[in-house]
Amino acid sequence: MTRTRPFRAAFSLAASLFFFLEGECALAQGWHVFASYGQASAPRSQGFAEAATLSVTRDFPLGSRFSAGVELTPLFVVNQTRVDLPGRPREVAYAVAVAPVLAWTLAPKSSRFGLRLEGGVGIFWGFSPIPAEGSRFNFLDEFQGLVLVRVRSDHLVSLGVRRVHVSNLGLAGSDNPGLSFYSGVVGLSWPAR
Numbered sequence: 001m002t003r004t005r006p007f008r009a010a011f012s013l014a015a016s017l018f019f020f021l022e023g024e025c026a027l028a029q030g031w032h033v034f035a036s037y038g039q040a041s042a043p044r045s046q047g048f049a050e051a052a053t054l055s056v057t058r059d060f061p062l063g064s065r066f067s068a069g070v071e072l073t074p075l076f077v078v079n080q081t082r083v084d085l086p087g088r089p090r091e092v093a094y095a096v097a098v099a100p101v102l103a104w105t106l107a108p109k110s111s112r113f114g115l116r117l118e119g120g121v122g123i124f125w126g127f128s129p130i131p132a133e134g135s136r137f138n139f140l141d142e143f144q145g146l147v148l149v150r151v152r153s154d155h156l157v158s159l160g161v162r163r164v165h166v167s168n169l170g171l172a173g174s175d176n177p178g179l180s181f182y183s184g185v186v187g188l189s190w191p192a193r
Contacts, residue, residue, distance in 0.1 A: 030067075030191050032057040034144075036162050038183025049080040049131060051164075051181045057101060057118075058192070065104055071120060071142075073097040078179075080132050095126040097140055107148050107156060114148035116158065124166055131179050135172035141165050144185055158187040 033056050040049035054075040059067040076095040099122020107114030124130075124138040146160035162185045167178035 030059045030189055032059065032158075032187055032189045034158070034162075034185050034187040036183035036185040038162070038181050040179040040181045049078055049179055049181070051076065051078045051183065053077070053164075053183070059103060065106055067103050067105065069101050069103065071097075071099050071101045071122070073099075076124070078126075078130050080130065091128075091132055093126055093128045093130045093132075095124055095130055097124040098122050099140065099142065101142075105148075107150070109153070112150045114150070114156065116146040116148055116160075117144075118146070119143040130166060131177045134166075134177045134179075135168045137172060138166045138168045140167075146185065146187065148189070154191050156189040158185070158189060160185045160187075 033054075035052075035054050037052045038050065040051065052075075053073055055071050055073040057069050057071040059069040061067050074096055076097055078093045078095065079090060080093060081090045099120040101118050101120035103116060103118040105114065105116045107116075119142060121139065121141045124140040126136045126138065129135055130138065142162065142164045144160055144162035146158040148156045148158050151157050162183045163180060164183070165178065165180045168176050170176045
């Protein structure tokens with residue numbers, strides 16, 4: 001009988017957390033979908049790279065316009081072509097990433113415009129090495145600034161810029177080329193129900 005008590009306590013805690021996150025507090029939570037495209041700044045020896053991404057973020061309010069969330073990037077496509085090796089074919093690599101994020105959002109209901117600043121650090125897994133001389137496993141850090149435009153009372157369209165740095169921090173051997181992508185971003189945000 002004492003074995004069921006920890007199970008019941010864990011179940012009760014999980015149920016309470018679910019109702020808290022999906023209940024009345026969920027009105028301040030939000031979903032965000034972002035698409036970005038941009039180019040990397042990298043030394044010539046690392047080649048040229050451009051990236052396109054699709055990300056989904058779920059926010060949880062912290063108060064004072066701050067929120068914490070989780071960003072999942074199920075599609076991170078990198079065109080990495082060595083410009084110092086003429087005739088080499090284009091290489092396209094695919095990756096996924098996940099990162100906890102911290103955001104500050106100013107979007108008053110009385111205004112049509114708002115602002116969102118967001119940053120996070122997470123992990124990145126490539127289905128082939130990214131950059132080509134790097135590794136499959138990388139860390140990434142990101143920062144983006146967005147201008148929000150209210151299109152409905154509870155829906156926002158966003159436009160802005162994003163910087164993503166991908167690096168293995170030297171954990172995958174001595175070669176740690178790293179890439180920093182600078183991208184334009186478009187997005188859509190809406191409250192959680």
